[in-house]
Amino acid sequence: MNALKSSESGQAAVEVVAVAPLVAVLIAALVLALQAHRARDAAAVASHAGALAALVGRDPIAAAREAAPAIDPSRLRVRREGRRITVRVRAEGPRSLVRPFDAEQTVTLPPEVGP
Amino acid sequence: MSRWRGRGDGDRTAPSADQDAEPGCGSGAVGADVQIVLAVPSRARIAGAAVVSEGSGVPGGVPLIALWEDATFGGEGVADTGEESAAGSAGGRTSGRDRADPPPAPWATRRARRAAIEVRRAGVEAVATGNSVRVELPADETQAVAGVERVAALSDRGPVVCVVSRPWGSGWLRMIERAGAVRVAGPTESIEASRTMLRRHGVTVRETPAPTGAVAAMLLRAGWTARALIRGAAEAAAEEPWRDHGATGRGGAAAGARRRGAFDDDSGQALLLILLGLTVALVLAGVLGAVAMAMSGREDQQRAVDVAALAAAAQLRAGSSFAVGSGSNGERVTGPGVVRTRAVAVARSTARENGVATVQVDFPNDGSTGAAVAALGDDGARSVGIAGSRRGSTADVVPQRVRVRSAHRPVVAGVVLSSEVAATAEVATPRYAEAVATGDEYAGPLAMRQGKPMRPDVALAFDRMNAAATAAGQPLSVTSGYRSNAEQARLFAAHPDPKWVARPGTSLHRMGTELDLGPPSAYGWLAANSRRFGFLKRYSWEPWHFGFIRETASAHVAEQGRNPEAPQTNGTIPPWVPAAYRDRIRAASIRFKVSAALLSAQLKAESNFNPRVVSSAGAQGIAQFMPGTAAGVGLKDPFDPAQAIPAQARLMAGLLRRFGSVPLALAAYNAGEGRVGVCHCIPPYPETQHYVARIIALMKGYDDGVDGAGLAIRLVE
Numbered sequence: 001m002n003a004l005k006s007s008e009s010g011q012a013a014v015e016v017v018a019v020a021p022l023v024a025v026l027i028a029a030l031v032l033a034l035q036a037h038r039a040r041d042a043a044a045v046a047s048h049a050g051a052l053a054a055l056v057g058r059d060p061i062a063a064a065r066e067a068a069p070a071i072d073p074s075r076l077r078v079r080r081e082g083r084r085i086t087v088r089v090r091a092e093g094p095r096s097l098v099r100p101f102d103a104e105q106t107v108t109l110p111p112e113v114g115p
Numbered sequence: 116m117s118r119w120r121g122r123g124d125g126d127r128t129a130p131s132a133d134q135d136a137e138p139g140c141g142s143g144a145v146g147a148d149v150q151i152v153l154a155v156p157s158r159a160r161i162a163g164a165a166v167v168s169e170g171s172g173v174p175g176g177v178p179l180i181a182l183w184e185d186a187t188f189g190g191e192g193v194a195d196t197g198e199e200s201a202a203g204s205a206g207g208r209t210s211g212r213d214r215a216d217p218p219p220a221p222w223a224t225r226r227a228r229r230a231a232i233e234v235r236r237a238g239v240e241a242v243a244t245g246n247s248v249r250v251e252l253p254a255d256e257t258q259a260v261a262g263v264e265r266v267a268a269l270s271d272r273g274p275v276v277c278v279v280s281r282p283w284g285s286g287w288l289r290m291i292e293r294a295g296a297v298r299v300a301g302p303t304e305s306i307e308a309s310r311t312m313l314r315r316h317g318v319t320v321r322e323t324p325a326p327t328g329a330v331a332a333m334l335l336r337a338g339w340t341a342r343a344l345i346r347g348a349a350e351a352a353a354e355e356p357w358r359d360h361g362a363t364g365r366g367g368a369a370a371g372a373r374r375r376g377a378f379d380d381d382s383g384q385a386l387l388l389i390l391l392g393l394t395v396a397l398v399l400a401g402v403l404g405a406v407a408m409a410m411s412g413r414e415d416q417q418r419a420v421d422v423a424a425l426a427a428a429a430q431l432r433a434g435s436s437f438a439v440g441s442g443s444n445g446e447r448v449t450g451p452g453v454v455r456t457r458a459v460a461v462a463r464s465t466a467r468e469n470g471v472a473t474v475q476v477d478f479p480n481d482g483s484t485g486a487a488v489a490a491l492g493d494d495g496a497r498s499v500g501i502a503g504s505r506r507g508s509t510a511d512v513v514p515q516r517v518r519v520r521s522a523h524r525p526v527v528a529g530v531v532l533s534s535e536v537a538a539t540a541e542v543a544t545p546r547y548a549e550a551v552a553t554g555d556e557y558a559g560p561l562a563m564r565q566g567k568p569m570r571p572d573v574a575l576a577f578d579r580m581n582a583a584a585t586a587a588g589q590p591l592s593v594t595s596g597y598r599s600n601a602e603q604a605r606l607f608a609a610h611p612d613p614k615w616v617a618r619p620g621t622s623l624h625r626m627g628t629e630l631d632l633g634p635p636s637a638y639g640w641l642a643a644n645s646r647r648f649g650f651l652k653r654y655s656w657e658p659w660h661f662g663f664i665r666e667t668a669s670a671h672v673a674e675q676g677r678n679p680e681a682p683q684t685n686g687t688i689p690p691w692v693p694a695a696y697r698d699r700i701r702a703a704s705i706r707f708k709v710s711a712a713l714l715s716a717q718l719k720a721e722s723n724f725n726p727r728v729v730s731s732a733g734a735q736g737i738a739q740f741m742p743g744t745a746a747g748v749g750l751k752d753p754f755d756p757a758q759a760i761p762a763q764a765r766l767m768a769g770l771l772r773r774f775g776s777v778p779l780a781l782a783a784y785n786a787g788e789g790r791v792g793v794c795h796c797i798p799p800y801p802e803t804q805h806y807v808a809r810i811i812a813l814m815k816g817y818d819d820g821v822d823g824a825g826l827a828i829r830l831v832e
Contacts, residue, residue: 018330019389030400033404041411044418047418048418048422051418052425055422055425055429108465109422110426
């Protein structure tokens with residue numbers, strides 16, 4: 001019986017080892033997806049905050065940066081071009097892997113309001 | 116009819132032991148430890164490795180798996196012609212042409228590679244693969260049997276398993292008869308037929324072990340042998356050692372039946388469970404991803420609608436600022452239709468440019484019928500909103516609001532996650548953000564209780580309360596005490612939801628007077644007894660949050676003058692305060708620690724410093740006390756400024772202490788403590804909202820211009 005158990009545990013070990021690469025790939029994909037989501041979410045929140053700040057007369061770039069405190073400033077780029085406020089967030093992780101997951105969000109402000 | 120039974124069990128007569136033996140075949144050189152496996156071609160390699168695996172653990176050399184199979188089933192290098200085989204045999208090699216030795220499999224062990232070389236030296240093709248050697252027998256049966264005999268004659272060899280997966284004849288039959296037992300792998304009917312046929316020759320037929328799963332089968336096919344890869348190896352080894360050829364037919368059948376049961380039973384398949392788990396995880400991840408995408412899409416729409424609403428509010432503000440009309444009292448008047456039409460257009464275009472194609476725009480306070488105005492009252496405070504019939508009178512001016520809605524129906528698996536997104540913005544004088552988020556905080560010494568900082572007087576009060584609670588069997592724990600604005604900012608950054616975490620600069624914890632207490636079992640005791648020790652449960656929905664209210668220094672920071680950006684709170688009396696009241700206001704401010712500017716602005720808003728005024732509602736005097744309120748604060752003559760101003764300061768000190776916020780205290784002064792205490796907000800009464808806005812505007816000196824540039828636009832919902 002013990003031998004049988006040993007055999008079965010060995011079987012499980014063999015199969016786990018065989019499946020491990022698949023699990024690793026899935027975990028890596030999950031991590032990448034989370035990083036991509038995080039970057040996109042931060043970009044969306046920051047661009048939104050920048051737009052609202054611009055509409056009430058505050059500095060949109062400072063507001064955008066304040067809105068994403070968890071993002072390292074070096075990974076956050078905010079620019080205003082005319083009516084467009086664009087926030088680009090570099091995804092976290094090895095660049096070769098996460099480069100495609102960098103997020104960029106743009107909010108378009110209304111034209112200069114007038115009477 | 117399976118091919119592997121071929122000539123032994125077909126229409127043709129099965130060969131018998133008395134048939135002529137080919138030279139070199141059945142000469143007796145094959146040892147008893149050579150096992151023979153009859154297998155269908157598709158299972159040949161797995162069956163051979165499985166039989167070897169059954170004997171794994173027995174000391175010996177590298178196992179040799181001799182395959183006699185068709186080239187179409189991976190037997191490359193096997194389908195030699197008879198001439199080639201003969202030449203090979205004569206020349207000492209099975210295929211004696213100048214063909215290079217086949218390379219070992221990349222995953223072959225060093226021992227297997229050495230063993231393969233030894234086999235090739237015996238004149239038989241062999242390839243190291245995994246931890247075994249695959250011996251590739253020539254296509255000719257006679258040559259194949261001879262090859263097996265040469266391999267079996269090798270010294271220091273491991274176990275030999277011959278797998279026959281082609282139609283076979285007398286050569287193999289004689290070898291099978293000498294072995295006395297044979298293993299079979301194939302369909303059940305083929306196995307039974309083979310058993311029947313071979314029983315006549317006294318040969319026991321048993322099934323080959325089955326691999327434990329798909330991965331094990333793959334490894335066996337690649338030449339890896341191990342007990343862990345087959346089912347019931349230990350049991351089989353214990354009951355029927357693989358060298359035991361004495362099993363009876365009945366016993367062999369029973370064992371075969373047992374193995375069939377094991378073969379059919381997949382309960383031990385760890386791989387299946389793993390794959391099932393992975394599949395479930397993938398499906399869950401997919402569903403969660405779909406929900407996340409749907410919610411993300413909703414958030415995107417919400418952001419777009421926010422911007423559109425604020426843009427519309429900005430348009431409203433611009434419209435009311437620039438459209439100079441000829442209204443009485445110098446008001447700038449624009450027809451509401453024009454202003455709103457432009458605001459609607461701006462909202463729609465802004466939403467469209469940010470990805471929301473269609474939105475609905477309306478004006479929640481559309482009940483008013485007047486014009487959009489930017490009015491400057493005689494007191495210098497600005498208001499903007501919808502003016503009613505008494506246009507220009509600030510009493511009924513309410514903020515102008517615009518609401519933008521977008522129908523958005525994300526559907527995941529047939530479930531509609533939400534109905535619409537909406538945002539409301541307003542144009543009004545600044546009142547909430549600037550007044551509430553003063554950013555100031557307690558800066559004095561701190562005492563520690565249970566590792567949590569708090570003001571020393573609060574700590575002493577807590578000690579008394581904790582002693583009483585402990586005596587009642589409810590010892591208290593402190594979850595949180597003083598929190599600086601910086602700490603609050605970190606908390607808010609981690610949970611940026613004002614419903615659960617106050618914005619930096621607005622949490623009462625920054626005053627050092629607030630304690631979050633526990634455990635939950637003590638909430639009842641705290642609610643019933645905390646007031647005895649000077650603590651007040653601040654919010655009905657936070658049974659753990661208690662504030663210390665006995666010391667007026669715990670009143671709102673507005674009067675403490677630490678924050679240069681806070682409203683003017685250092686006792687400066689505005690220039691528009693009549694000289695007759697300046698000293699009284701200053702004295703009351705010092706005594707009750709309430710901003711002189713706040714008291715001044717309140718008196719101006721209440722009575723415009725007229726001590727004899729009586730409102731239509733019955734409020735009396737310079738501070739507009741209702742008779743009941745006056746009695747409550749001990750004010751005997753509300754028409755006497757010498758009594759009314761200190762009473763006003765005392766009442767405001769209490770309100771500031773309770774609500775910790777100038778706007779809320781003002782709202783409570785105007786609408787009553789009960790109404791503010793219910794929602795801990797400024798009640799939605801236009802009069803109260805205007806009252807608060809006007810006083811704060813007076814405090815901040817919003818009386819230096821008449822255009823709308825200083826009017827605030829903000830999202831309110």
